[in-house]
Amino acid sequence: NIVVVIDGKEVETHRENTILEAAKSVGIEIPNLCYLKIPEIGFKNNCASCRICMVEIVGNKKLVPACSTKVNPGMKINTNTMEVLEKRRNVLELMLSNHPTDCLICAKNGNCDLQNLAKEFGIRDIRFKGKIFEYRRETSLGIVRDLDKCIMCRRCETMCREVQTCEVLSGINRGFKSIVSTAFERDLDKTDCTFCGQCVAVCPVGALYEKDYTWDLIREIAKKDKRIVAQIAPAVRVAIGEEFGFEPGEDITGELITALKKLGFTDVFDTNFAADLTVIEESHEIEERVKKYLNGDKKVKLPVLTSCCPAWVTFLENNYSEDYLENISTAKSPQQMFGAVVKNIWGPIRGISREKIVSVSIMPCLAKKLEGKISNFSEKGNYDVDYTLTTRELARLLKQSNIDLKTLQKGEFDKPLGESSGASDIFGKTGGVTEAVIRDLYENLTGEVLENVDFKSVRGLDEIRIASLNINNQNIRVGIVHGLGAARKVLERLRENQEELHVLEVMACKGGCVGGGGQPYHHGDFDKIRKRAHGLEKIDENKSIRKSKDNPQIISLYEKYLGKPGSNDAHKLLHREYKY
Numbered sequence: 001n002i003v004v005v006i007d008g009k010e011v012e013t014h015r016e017n018t019i020l021e022a023a024k025s026v027g028i029e030i031p032n033l034c035y036l037k038i039p040e041i042g043f044k045n046n047c048a049s050c051r052i053c054m055v056e057i058v059g060n061k062k063l064v065p066a067c068s069t070k071v072n073p074g075m076k077i078n079t080n081t082m083e084v085l086e087k088r089r090n091v092l093e094l095m096l097s098n099h100p101t102d103c104l105i106c107a108k109n110g111n112c113d114l115q116n117l118a119k120e121f122g123i124r125d126i127r128f129k130g131k132i133f134e135y136r137r138e139t140s141l142g143i144v145r146d147l148d149k150c151i152m153c154r155r156c157e158t159m160c161r162e163v164q165t166c167e168v169l170s171g172i173n174r175g176f177k178s179i180v181s182t183a184f185e186r187d188l189d190k191t192d193c194t195f196c197g198q199c200v201a202v203c204p205v206g207a208l209y210e211k212d213y214t215w216d217l218i219r220e221i222a223k224k225d226k227r228i229v230a231q232i233a234p235a236v237r238v239a240i241g242e243e244f245g246f247e248p249g250e251d252i253t254g255e256l257i258t259a260l261k262k263l264g265f266t267d268v269f270d271t272n273f274a275a276d277l278t279v280i281e282e283s284h285e286i287e288e289r290v291k292k293y294l295n296g297d298k299k300v301k302l303p304v305l306t307s308c309c310p311a312w313v314t315f316l317e318n319n320y321s322e323d324y325l326e327n328i329s330t331a332k333s334p335q336q337m338f339g340a341v342v343k344n345i346w347g348p349i350r351g352i353s354r355e356k357i358v359s360v361s362i363m364p365c366l367a368k369k370l371e372g373k374i375s376n377f378s379e380k381g382n383y384d385v386d387y388t389l390t391t392r393e394l395a396r397l398l399k400q401s402n403i404d405l406k407t408l409q410k411g412e413f414d415k416p417l418g419e420s421s422g423a424s425d426i427f428g429k430t431g432g433v434t435e436a437v438i439r440d441l442y443e444n445l446t447g448e449v450l451e452n453v454d455f456k457s458v459r460g461l462d463e464i465r466i467a468s469l470n471i472n473n474q475n476i477r478v479g480i481v482h483g484l485g486a487a488r489k490v491l492e493r494l495r496e497n498q499e500e501l502h503v504l505e506v507m508a509c510k511g512g513c514v515g516g517g518g519q520p521y522h523h524g525d526f527d528k529i530r531k532r533a534h535g536l537e538k539i540d541e542n543k544s545i546r547k548s549k550d551n552p553q554i555i556s557l558y559e560k561y562l563g564k565p566g567s568n569d570a571h572k573l574l575h576r577e578y579k580y
């Protein structure tokens with residue numbers, strides 16, 4: 001450690017730290033825009049492009065950016081001299097001079113770091129008149145790119161390249177015209193974009209945001225001639241509360257159900273029900289393949305890759321389809337299993353046609369919006385999932401409708417598609433799918449009842465976790481990764497025969513769905529994601545049923561309609577094909 005002086009205060013700090021980090025450690029917040037560091041996920045953006053964090057080093061002629069200048073022993077730094085304040089103000093005004101000022105209708109209004117700075121600095125006039133370049137606003141099924149608002153902070157580029165290794169985004173053009181975009185300014189769906197939404201999660205302004213379907217849904221509800229059916233993803237219940245003053249990780253499932261009923265949903269069900277179904281179909285598939293392999297069939301495709309995260313599926317299709325697409329489980333994701341059951345079983349037994357059901361999923365994810373629109377998941381243009389809203393969109397919809405989650409009583413899910421085991425709750429965090437599957441797989445392979453269902457060896461937040469499980473004297477090796485860059489590392493190791501696995505779980509977002517691109521903004525605070533994950537673990541611990549195969553509604557679904565796991569009927573309804 002070394003000692004520096006910041007604003008007259010002696011600060012002991014690590015010699016590798018930047019001025020910004022040293023100042024932050026003693027509560028001196030230097031304003032910044034482009035800088036963002038999330039050490040837990042290996043994300044560091046300090047390209048020093050915004051120049052807002054300029055500070056004075058005594059003895060230096062020029063001001064320096066605090067985010068990229070390392071401390072030196074004895075360094076004296078001033079963060080708020082007249083010169084520093086003027087410089088910052090100038091930079092900010094220059095930035096605002098070619099930034100659209102439609103804050104009132106901007107998707108990031110209230111969550112925009114540039115807007116916050118303008119507010120903090122009390123900017124009332126923009127002295128410089130820059131030109132606003134009218135870039136085309138690109139609207140895909142999941143993400144909107146409004147590049148006039150790009151401030152060239154490069155956070156999205158760093159996220160896409162360093163963490164997700166997709167390399168879809170990079171800086172183009174020069175001077176005022178510089179923005180971060182795709183190669184040849186192609187639309188995202190013409191690139192290797194997986195729609196993981198992690199670029200959206202770190203964009204500090206309104207340049208990247210989710211495609212919003214709230215108004216379409218309000219119109220559907222207002223017609224009053226349809227069944228408006230909701231499914232709520234596991235990770236939403238421990239995060240949406242943050243928008244209403246609850247702590248990250250607090251379980252507000254009950255309040256959320258009441259809120260959806262107030263909004264006009266006729267039936268509020270749970271994605272978790274379908275997550276139990278996914279566990280059963282996927283465990284069955286794993287069991288079949290592992291048994292074949294142990295019986296000497298060396299052609300069988302292992303490891304079985306999990307299939308519930310659509311951004312991961314797209315990543316696999318884009319990058320590894322030749323080598324590994326046959327490995328992926330054919331089980332549909334819980335979102336799609338739910339949609340299929342609602343429109344093909346629940347509706348018909350109640351005499352409600354597909355067209356009369358509006359199937360709405362509430363997801364922490366942007367890629368789910370695209371998954372819902374895969375043509376195979378529809379019949380004559382009528383989709384199993386009609387609308388996918390993110391956690392943020394639902395929070396906005398509730399606020400528009402004057403519904404405050406803090407003031408509501410707890411409701412209960414409608415039956416039968418609202419019942420679920422604890423195994424399904426943990427789907428929303430990294431390692432959860434694996435743990436849920438092992439609980440069933442263990443019993444299926446050994447014929448014994450599993451007493452201790454907590455497989456702590458697969459928990460945690462290390463980006464790659466490998467565990468060996470002894471089931472029936474067989475060594476089953478499971479791998480868990482979160483983040484697409486981590487997935488790439490493991491796939492490369494598998495390709496080079498440096499790793500042997502029977503199952504590999506991949507979630508595209510760090511932390512799993514709790515860290516999804518559609519969740520309330522975390523502003524770089526990974527602790528929020530950790531707390532959401534713990535919240536799901538707690539819900540699981542408190543459930544009376546902890547294994548998917550013990551969910552009575554699922555047992556009844558098989559008895560009445562599907563036969564056995566992996567049956568022809570189950571395949572028709574609950575499995576899918578991939579894009580080669």
Ligand code: HC1
Nearest residue numbers: 233234235308334335365427513
């Ligand atoms: Fe997920 Fe899943 S866990 S993918 O993160 O398998 O989005 O929460 O709904 O489908 O269940 C997301 C979450 C979610 C699916 C489930």
Ligand code: SF4
Nearest residue numbers: 160193194196197199
């Ligand atoms: Fe990259 Fe994901 Fe953003 Fe697509 S959605 S550009 S893959 S970070």
